[in-house]
Amino acid sequence: QVQLVESGGGLVQAGGSLRLSCAASGRTIRTYAMGWFRQPPGKEREFVVAVTWNSVNTYYAGSVKGRFTISRDNAKHTVYLQMNSLKPEDTAVYYCAADRDFRGTVYLGGGGMDYWGKGTLVTVSS
Numbered sequence: 001q002v003q004l005v006e007s008g009g010g011l012v013q014a015g016g017s018l019r020l021s022c023a024a025s026g027r028t029i030r031t032y033a034m035g036w037f038r039q040p041p042g043k044e045r046e047f048v049v050a051v052t053w054n055s056v057n058t059y060y061a062g063s064v065k066g067r068f069t070i071s072r073d074n075a076k077h078t079v080y081l082q083m084n085s086l087k088p089e090d091t092a093v094y095y096c097a098a099d100r101d102f103r104g105t106v107y108l109g110g111g112g113m114d115y116w117g118k119g120t121l122v123t124v125s126s
Contacts (some may be wrong), residue, residue, distance in 0.1 A: 007021050007023070014124055035050035
């Protein structure tokens with residue numbers, strides 16, 4: 001089992017930045033693909049970004065590409081999401097997730113990961 005706990009959410013003005021963290025415990029995530037998803041108010045959960053276990057490949061949703069950056073520190077069992085130039089439409093609950101095997105396009109449907117955190121709320125005011 002892998003337990004994931006997100007932190008770093010909060011209220012920020014449009015144009016601002018936030019960094020989310022995801023701390024993993026239980027099994028090591030060293031060999032797991034990791035990702036961030038989000039669920040805007042009243043909408044379905046959607047894919048944001050995923051990274052392979054060795055950080056060689058990252059995949060971003062078009063809506064966040066160029067503004068968000070995922071990184072991971074396997075030694076600290078932590079994954080980060082740096083969010084810059086935030087927009088009101090980025091308001092959502094953000095979920096960290098882990099997958100034993102990277103499955104790429106499967107994530108585009110908003111799921112496909114093996115383990116999920118409980119989420120952290122990001123609110124961007126206009």
